[in-house]
């Protein structure tokens with residue numbers, strides 16, 4: 420599966436904890452990330468990520484384009500609901516495309532865990 424992993428700054432520590440927890444599963448999949456999220460994941464795990472640009476510099480939209488091209492199967496996007504983001508329109512566009520293309524989307528660790536469990540069920 421092609422799995423996109425994205426985290427806002429205040430959620431990056433949570434993303435690292437999450438990815439470490441599920442590293443043995445995620446290592447069998449292709450991981451696509453925004454720039455800084457991927458860097459943090461690669462610094463803290465043995466996983467390799469295909470890093471797009473940083474979110475504020477267009478990374479969300481790059482992943483959105485991948486969705487439109489049927490290149491993403493699942494997104495775990497740890498959003499920060501308490502901090503305004505300068506690229507909010509890009510984030511909205513990405514979430515919209517998940518609905519346009521019926522892509523599984525989790526926006527917090529709990530729902531992310533459910534999506535990872537669904538991979539195991541699919542095996």
Ligand SMILES: O=C(CO)COP(=O)(O)O
Pocket residue numbers: 425426427428453454455456457472473474475478479510
């Ligand atoms: O801003 C982001 C998602 O909207 C994440 O981007 P970074 O992973 O580059 O910080």
